[in-house]
Amino acid sequence: MEERFDDASYRVFVEGVRRRFGIDLGQYKEAQMRRRITSLIRRRGFSGYAEYFAAVERDEELRREFLDRITINVSEFFRNPDRWEDLDRYVLAEILAKTTARLWSAACAGGEEPYTLAMLVHARRRSFVGVTLLATDIDEDALARARRGRYPESAVRLVPPEFAARYLIRVGDEYEVVPELRRAVYFRRHDLLRDPYERGFDLIVNRNVAIYFTDAGKEHLYRELSRSLRPGGYLFVGSTEQIFSSERYGLRQVYPFIYRKVGDPT
Numbered sequence: 001m002e003e004r005f006d007d008a009s010y011r012v013f014v015e016g017v018r019r020r021f022g023i024d025l026g027q028y029k030e031a032q033m034r035r036r037i038t039s040l041i042r043r044r045g046f047s048g049y050a051e052y053f054a055a056v057e058r059d060e061e062l063r064r065e066f067l068d069r070i071t072i073n074v075s076e077f078f079r080n081p082d083r084w085e086d087l088d089r090y091v092l093a094e095i096l097a098k099t100t101a102r103l104w105s106a107a108c109a110g111g112e113e114p115y116t117l118a119m120l121v122h123a124r125r126r127s128f129v130g131v132t133l134l135a136t137d138i139d140e141d142a143l144a145r146a147r148r149g150r151y152p153e154s155a156v157r158l159v160p161p162e163f164a165a166r167y168l169i170r171v172g173d174e175y176e177v178v179p180e181l182r183r184a185v186y187f188r189r190h191d192l193l194r195d196p197y198e199r200g201f202d203l204i205v206n207r208n209v210a211i212y213f214t215d216a217g218k219e220h221l222y223r224e225l226s227r228s229l230r231p232g233g234y235l236f237v238g239s240t241e242q243i244f245s246s247e248r249y250g251l252r253q254v255y256p257f258i259y260r261k262v263g264d265p266t
């Protein structure tokens with residue numbers, strides 16, 4: 001059968017995915033995204049984008065696999081530990097000294113990142129009173145895993161031993177986050193490219209998702225994230241990410257991979 005992986009078929013596919021799943025593939029780097037999707041389609045033995053899209057619409061399992069493949073949920077607790085140490089020492093120390101604090105893990109994957117944050121918050125305050133901890137992702141499956149809060153050893157290997165002892169419970173060969181932390185994080189679906197943003201955060205953690213976006217996607221992301229920060233609020237990005245001309249968004253780099261919203265804290 002003739003293969004249909006040409007540009008025009010890809011455009012139709014992208015439009016179908018936007019209509020059917022509300023995900024705008026047009027705002028993700030095309031070469032990378034297309035390679036990922038094409039290799040999946042070939043592996044499943046379809047002749048091109050159109051045939052595959054029809055199958056994905058029909059078949060729940062294929063749909064799940066497709067959504068998994070395009071969202072890339074790789075994460076782990078304390079990813080890049082030195083950066084988390086900076087965040088804790090310089091940023092959380094300041095934010096958590098106040099009576100209330102609003103924190104957001106945006107693109108939280110399976111929950112590893114917001115639970116890391118929750119551990120650091122609890123270690124400092126011994127409670128979550130006055131702290132709002134929002135965690136969002138575009139992928140409902142990832143959010144379901146996050147709410148469940150159970151992880152293989154590979155995901156928790158960087159958790160400092162004293163935190164592991166206090167906040168993780170061993171269940172067979174997996175590790176479960178203690179209920180107190182699970183209750184403290186509010187998980188919700190949110191598409192950073194399409195949905196309205198909540199405002200008024202002291203800290204937003206947004207790591208390892210902008211790398212998949214086009215320049216226009218990044219522009220939208222950083223403008224909105226900046227608007228969602230209080231003056232003096234902080235943005236923590238991934239360790240391969242650099243915000244190009246961050247002043248355009250009113251953001252100033254204050255530590256490696258940590259930016260601060262210009263303006264006096266209120």
Ligand SMILES: C[S@@+](CC[C@H](N)C(=O)[O-])C[C@H]1O[C@@H](n2cnc3c(N)ncnc32)[C@H](O)[C@@H]1O
Pocket residue numbers: 071072073074075076079106107108109110113136137138139142190191192193206207208209238
């Ligand atoms: C590689 S993971 C990063 C997880 C975590 N932030 C970290 O650094 O370990 C990327 C996450 O971004 C999510 N994602 C992709 N596109 C998104 C979008 N438009 N809005 C919100 N989340 C998105 C994916 O579902 C995935 O969970």
